[in-house]
Amino acid sequence: MRFISKNRTITHFSANMEPITDVRLQETITVETHDCYGGQIDSETVLRPDINLETMNQATGPIYVNGVEKGDVLQIDIEEIELDPRGIMVTSKGLGVLGDHIEEPTTKILPVKEGRICFKEDFIFPVRPMIGVIGVAPASGSVHCASPGDHGGNLDTKDITIGSKLYFPVFQDGALFALGDLHASMGDGELDGTGVEIGGRTTLTVRAVKGGTLEAPVVETADSFMFLASAKTLDEAIRKGSKHVVGHLQQELSLEFQEAYRLLSMLCDVRISQIVNPLVTVRIVVPKELLPRLFKK
């Protein structure tokens, strides 16, 4: 199995970025990634205000997928996530929903071993590995890896984890995907501004869905399709995601708008992925039985 090292990364997802390598459809690869600070925080004496934020959330790639064209849907199956032996959680003035309560920044290094995070003595928690940044080349321009969007990017969605399938709209031939910013654990919202930030290796398989239509990334779990939507405010993101879901329900089930809207309200959950990035991200969780033919065109 091919191994893509973390020595070539991007700081932006750009429409015209150059691939570092290519893969074929159905190929399984392992991609090594930095923690979101790019290794700059190597002890508890290095604080967030000390580091260069321009390279934050750098992603390994981009990787060109042979056989995927603009207008297709790129499918990425997450097979495995192996974590480095230590994670990082910083606090800093203004960071997260209660950041105004913080005066002095702090850095905490958390040992991660045998599937467990040592927060402190008697505070040991199981890892819940996830990928913070994953995306494809956008339709135009350039988006910093710290921000999410319709191309993916810093989605910080905890369901982007082992066993999930991800679907991205393909805006450029070859899709040009990249990933980074693993977390050993993070709650919905990422409320203090960080997860347990960590480097590692993700094993994934790439596939293509031809003839699909997708506005923004979707995560498939055992039970659900989760439609991700990123926007400036939670209200905007919820509205955007709701529109996408109602559109898919109407199309797939041949329903009028108001009937699809009722199903949305009765059976679908809006969940918050993160509220601490330049755009916030929500997901609308749709039970799979409502969309049995999605991505099976």
Next chain:
Amino acid sequence: MRFISKNRTITHFSANMEPITDVRLQETITVETHDCYGGQIDSETVLRPDINLETMNQATGPIYVNGVEKGDVLQIDIEEIELDPRGIMVTSKGLGVLGDHIEEPTTKILPVKEGRICFKEDFIFPVRPMIGVIGVAPASGSVHCASPGDHGGNLDTKDITIGSKLYFPVFQDGALFALGDLHASMGDGELDGTGVEIGGRTTLTVRAVKGGTLEAPVVETADSFMFLASAKTLDEAIRKGSKHVVGHLQQELSLEFQEAYRLLSMLCDVRISQIVNPLVTVRIVVPKELLPRLFKK
């Protein structure tokens, strides 16, 4: 077991409201409730603009709990929810997150039978019963039953269901609780502005926690304590709930602010209950093992 009929209801939770009856601690009672429209919508020809909104979300009660005093915590264990044989879903211009797409209001009556909701032919879904409105007398003034707050009220939280335990701050002697507005099903967010609105009978047991401190309602499920927070915007509600949770984590685990803030971000989820009432409601979901002594004073 005592049965409290739906013939005496309130439209407001008020500090000085008069009880319709009283119960003793540990008593189990069944409370009958109207659907949120108070039975005004009895066919698909009755539309939302036709009805009187002043009595919307009326709640059966208030019920005085003997032995509960101001400053205690009222515990309500939800044992059973029996639903009437039909639910209602309306749409109307401006209602819900995509209400601007609606011109003509519609009403849909949904048969509910043997634990299933018939949405239409080939669209049959299991019921997920929940209580929309449940609360106690507020500290002062009067709050319409259509609005949520620290006293409870229109919380529209789907985890307020069979098997859950609810905890309310007690602002007045006897707590004076009331409930109504059942839903046969509703997704997080209540995105079109309604669940499957329905009447029914809730069986519950009342208890008291002495010496507890609580700012706003908490729902206990099998795995979690969910701290509810209602406010004008999602951002405010999330901030308010986060403060409550960090305070409880600090107190119970003897942690400094920044350590409790990290646990919040690493292990707790923010979830949206509803975004369609006069105040929105979120819940911060805390794994039970983080607060093993909560309500066990």
